[in-house]
Amino acid sequence: MNAVTSQEAQARHTLMPVQPSQSMLLVPLSRLRPSRRNVRKTAGPSIDALAGSIGRVGLLQNLTVVLAADGEHYEVVAGGRRLAALKLLAKTRRLAKDWPVPCLLVADASARTVSLTENVQREAMHAADQFEAFAALIAEGRPVEDIAADFGVTPLVVQRRLKLANVSPRLMADYRADAVNLDQLMALAITDDHAAQEAAFYDAPHWQRSPSALRERLTEREIDAHRHPLVRFVGLDAYEAAGGGVRRDLFAEDDVGVYLTDAALLDRLAQEKLASLAEEVRAEGWGWVDAAPAATHADLQAFQRAPKERRRPNAREAKRIAKLQAKVQEIGAALDAALEAEDEEKADTLQDDGERLGEQLEALEAELLAYGPSVRAAAGAVVTIDRQGEAVVHRGLLREAEAKALRTLAKVQAGLDPDRDDTGENDPQPKQAAISEKLARRLSAHRTAALQIELARNPQAALAALVHGMVQRVLQHGYAVGLPIGVSARPQSELEGYAPDYPQSPAAIALQALQTAWREKLPEDDGKLFAVLLAMPQDELVRLLAACVASTVDVVSSRESDAPGKVLARAVGLDMAPWWKPTAKGYFSHTAKAVILEAVAQYAPEHVNRLAKLKKADLASEAERLAAGTDWMPAIFSAEGQQEQAPEDGLNQDGTGAPVAVVHEPAEALVA
Numbered sequence: 308m309n310a311v312t313s314q315e316a317q318a319r320h321t322l323m324p325v326q327p328s329q330s331m332l333l334v335p336l337s338r339l340r341p342s343r344r345n346v347r348k349t350a351g352p353s354i355d356a357l358a359g360s361i362g363r364v365g366l367l368q369n370l371t372v373v374l375a376a377d378g379e380h381y382e383v384v385a386g387g388r389r390l391a392a393l394k395l396l397a398k399t400r401r402l403a404k405d406w407p408v409p410c411l412l413v414a415d416a417s418a419r420t421v422s423l424t425e426n427v428q429r430e431a432m433h434a435a436d437q438f439e440a441f442a443a444l445i446a447e448g449r450p451v452e453d454i455a456a457d458f459g460v461t462p463l464v465v466q467r468r469l470k471l472a473n474v475s476p477r478l479m480a481d482y483r484a485d486a487v488n489l490d491q492l493m494a495l496a497i498t499d500d501h502a503a504q505e506a507a508f509y510d511a512p513h514w515q516r517s518p519s520a521l522r523e524r525l526t527e528r529e530i531d532a533h534r535h536p537l538v539r540f541v542g543l544d545a546y547e548a549a550g551g552g553v554r555r556d557l558f559a560e561d562d563v564g565v566y567l568t569d570a571a572l573l574d575r576l577a578q579e580k581l582a583s584l585a586e587e588v589r590a591e592g593w594g595w596v597d598a599a600p601a602a603t604h605a606d607l608q609a610f611q612r613a614p615k616e617r618r619r620p621n622a623r624e625a626k627r628i629a630k631l632q633a634k635v636q637e638i639g640a641a642l643d644a645a646l647e648a649e650d651e652e653k654a655d656t657l658q659d660d661g662e663r664l665g666e667q668l669e670a671l672e673a674e675l676l677a678y679g680p681s682v683r684a685a686a687g688a689v690v691t692i693d694r695q696g697e698a699v700v701h702r703g704l705l706r707e708a709e710a711k712a713l714r715t716l717a718k719v720q721a722g723l724d725p726d727r728d729d730t731g732e733n734d735p736q737p738k739q740a741a742i743s744e745k746l747a748r749r750l751s752a753h754r755t756a757a758l759q760i761e762l763a764r765n766p767q768a769a770l771a772a773l774v775h776g777m778v779q780r781v782l783q784h785g786y787a788v789g790l791p792i793g794v795s796a797r798p799q800s801e802l803e804g805y806a807p808d809y810p811q812s813p814a815a816i817a818l819q820a821l822q823t824a825w826r827e828k829l830p831e832d833d834g835k836l837f838a839v840l841l842a843m844p845q846d847e848l849v850r851l852l853a854a855c856v857a858s859t860v861d862v863v864s865s866r867e868s869d870a871p872g873k874v875l876a877r878a879v880g881l882d883m884a885p886w887w888k889p890t891a892k893g894y895f896s897h898t899a900k901a902v903i904l905e906a907v908a909q910y911a912p913e914h915v916n917r918l919a920k921l922k923k924a925d926l927a928s929e930a931e932r933l934a935a936g937t938d939w940m941p942a943i944f945s946a947e948g949q950q951e952q953a954p955e956d957g958l959n960q961d962g963t964g965a966p967v968a969v970v971h972e973p974a975e976a977l978v979a
Contacts, residue, residue, distance in 0.1 A: 329414070333407035334372065334381050336393055342373065342382035346422045356459025358392040362401055363457050366393070369409040371425065373418045381410060384418045385425040434471075435483050441465060442472035467493075467557050475501035478508060493558040494518035497566075498525050522556070529554060530573060532565040537600060539696025541576045543567075549576060574600070577692070584698055585690045592680065593702070594709070595687035602691040602701070610704035613686040615676035624671065631668050635661060636804055639745035643897060649923065658743070665744045665865060678703055685709045742941070744865040746897045750887075750943045751864045751871075752805035756814035757886035758872060759857040761879040763821055766846075768878040769853035798858035805863055808893055814886040818857065825854050864943075883944040889934045894941065895927035903930050910939040 370386035383390045396402035413421050444454050451469075455462045474482075474496055481487045487508070495504045507524045508516060532538040532553075538546070543565065547553060551572045556564030567573055581598035589596040599606075620628060638661045645654040678686065686709060688702045742750075762769050802809045809815050830836050840848060862871040889895065895903050900919075903926055908915050911933040918926050 330412045331369070332410055332412055334410045335405040336397055336402070336408050337404045338380050339370070339372065339383055339390055339393075339408060339410075340375070340380055341387055341390060342384045342418070342422075344373075344382070344418045344422060345384050345387050346419065347385075347387055347426055353459070354388065354391050354395060357388055358395045359459040360457060361389070361392050362396055366409070369411050371421055372410045372412055373415050374412070381412070382418075383410075384413070384422040433483060434489065435479055438468050438472035438479075441468040445469060463557070470496045470557050473499055475504045477501075477505060490518045491516060491521060494521040495525070496558070497522055497554065497556050526554070526566045529566040529568050530570055532567055533563040535567075536692050536694055536696040537573055537577045538567060540692050540698065541573060541580060546573060546576060581690055581692070581698070584700075588688050588690055588700055588702070591688075591702075592683040593686060593688050594684050596690065597687065598690045600692055602689055607689070607701060607704070610689075610701075610706065613678060613682045613703040613705050615703070616679045616682075617672075617675050618677060620671075620675055624675070628668065628671055631664055631671070635664050635668065635745065638664065639743075642743075642745070646896065646923065661744065668865065685712060742898050742902055742943075746894070747865055747943060748805040748863055749897065750806075750894070750941060751862055752802040752809055753812055753814070753887045754881075754883065754944065755802060755860055755862045756809060756812055756818065757883055758862060758876060758879065758881055759860045760814045760818045760821070760886070761881050762860060762875070763818060763854045763857035765879045766849040766853040768875070769856040770849055771878070800858075802863070806893075812886065821854055822858070825851060883940055884938065887940075887944070889931065889939060889941070891924075891927035891931040895930045896924070900926060903927065906930065906939065906941070907933060910934060910937040 366389065368386070368389065370383050370389055372381040372383050375382050393402060393406070393408065397404050397406070441454065445451070451462050451465050455465045458465075471492055474492055478487055478492065478495060482489070482492055491508070495508060498504060503525060507521050511520070511524065530538060532543055543553075546567060546569075549572060550569075552568035554566040554568060556566070558564070577600050578598070581600065585596045585598040638657050642654060642657040642661060645651075645657055682703070686703050686705050688700055689704060690698065690700050693699045802815075806812075830839060840851075843851070860872070860875070864871055887893075889906075895906075900923060904915055904919055907918055907930055914929070914933060918929055921929065
């Protein structure tokens with residue numbers, strides 16, 4: 308350390324004008340202690356930095372002291388920070404405990420005045436002088452790291468001072484005159500071009516000279532790495548490795564303040580990375596794949612979405628689905644009880660729980676949906692970048708021609724006229740209040756039962772449905788789509804779990820009667836059964852087939868908007884009116900008051916205001932009474948029976964192409 312020697316202290320004593328009551332002396336550090344009469348009470352947080360500076364440069368200014376009452380120690384009335392720094396050096400063994408400290412001894416009576424004078428009369432150097440002094444040290448050949456160590460600061464602080472020293476002389480002069488503030492000076496220092504600095508500041512009106520406005524003006528042709536998604540996508544390291552120029556704002560904090568100067572290079576790197584991702588997506592089997600750095604919502608609206616197909620769940624997935632369905636049914640029963648007891652708080656909690664489980668079921672179902680090979684061959688994908696700089700792949704997109712081709716193929720596979728437009732895209736869709744998932748499953752269970760008995764009564768449609776699935780599995784693509792028929796003869800035996808009133812429904816009773824009649828007619832012995840079937844007339848065998856195929860129909864759904872099996876429903880002319888009636892117990896008690904009132908508004912609008920004042924139970928009873936004798940059906944049923952029977956829905960036995968005759972025969976006639 309550059310210590311002050313006794314000779315230097317004596318020289319200072321000789322050169323400095325010392326009052327008669329004052330004297331210079333060297334005092335061992337161990338005999339110095341702070342004084343209560345030191346007017347500076349706060350030492351500040353920079354003692355470590357000051358100690359580092361004294362350790363490298365030496366103590367440049369003496370301390371001011373008075374003799375303590377014990378006659379041995381001296382109390383420091385001015386220079387408390389220097390004393391704390393010296394004590395720190397001694398504590399860390401970088402300075403001897405008895406190191407001689409140059410001190411100015413003053414009279415005890417003037418101690419406080421001397422302390423106040425030293426702190427008040429001195430003036431800190433202007434910041435501009437500090438910037439230029441740092442630059443002068445660099446010009447003398449001093450390394451940045453050494454300068455930082457001398458002043459107890461980081462190298463970044465030194466670099467910032469040097470950056471400010473390089474600002475235009477005109478701007479620096481105005482800074483000294485307080486016409487430019489430090490924040491503005493730091494913003495302008497982002498470039499070393501003095502002409503650009505002056506133009507950005509002096510050509511702008513006063514109200515547009517904020518630091519952010521100045522910085523934006525100087526970087527308007529560059530790319531802000533912190534905000535631009537392409538930079539995040541490509542990566543700053545990859546951009547710099549490719550030779551891209553970068554401008555860094557030394558005064559920015561964290562990861563901001565980095566600007567890219569080569570926009571063309573960034574675009575090229577982004578396109579190359581997108582093209583590589585597009586090749587990976589193309590390997591999935593899509594008909595086409597486009598790569599675009601940006602794709603807005605409006606851009607994607609130009610495409611139609613390709614349909615997905617449901618695969619059979621594996622054992623683990625099936626177990627999970629069954630477990631969730633059981634929980635949903637349990638909550639549904641509890642919700643019904645809460646609604647009947649008018650416990651709204653409990654009902655709301657159960658409703659939330661049911662919705663949460665329903666979302667989990669929907670997520671599982673979504674995982675079972677995938678694009679088929681034929682769809683992938685026609686559809687495509689767009690690989691793009693989102694606002695966060697992440698790659699996003701939009702799969703299953705159809706251009707107009709591709710969407711039309713797939714619709715035509717689907718109609719042909721379903722046996723429909725490909726020229727018929729039955730999409731209903733232009734039909735107005737009135738907004739309706741939603742029903743619960745449990746009620747949707749309950750209603751769709753009744754729809755399943757009705758469709759089962761109608762199919763059992765229509766052998767031609769049953770045979771067509773069975774053969775339809777077999778052709779798809781055996782002769783075509785290996786899986787069956789389009790009709791809700793379990794070709795492997797898996798009867799839907801869980802309808803009562805969805806609709807407790809299912810066993811008493813007309814459709815269930817009719818199908819049970821039909822199947823009982825057949826069951827009594829057929830032997831139970833396997834060998835005898837085959838012989839009886841082999842000898843049975845073909846038309847009778849087909850009617851038996853219809854009775855069996857009917858039980859495999861499953862159109863249960865958790866959403867009101869879904870109506871699986873529309874093609875099959877049209878083929879048998881399904882009309883729910885003979886099979887289901889809206890009652891309080893079967894429908895109205897299981898839905899919200901808003902849904903009930905919306906329904907009443909459709910078939911008895913003059914009663915809506917009166918019913919709105921009733922309690923839930925009374926409202927449900929009144930809604931049932933008013934619905935009697937009307938043709939009103941919930942939305943999940945309302946589409947049934949509305950379409951005219953089209954020639955493509957089925958063929959007569961002779962293959963003439965005439966519409967299938969839907970005859971409602973008694974069970975005895977169907978087994979005769």
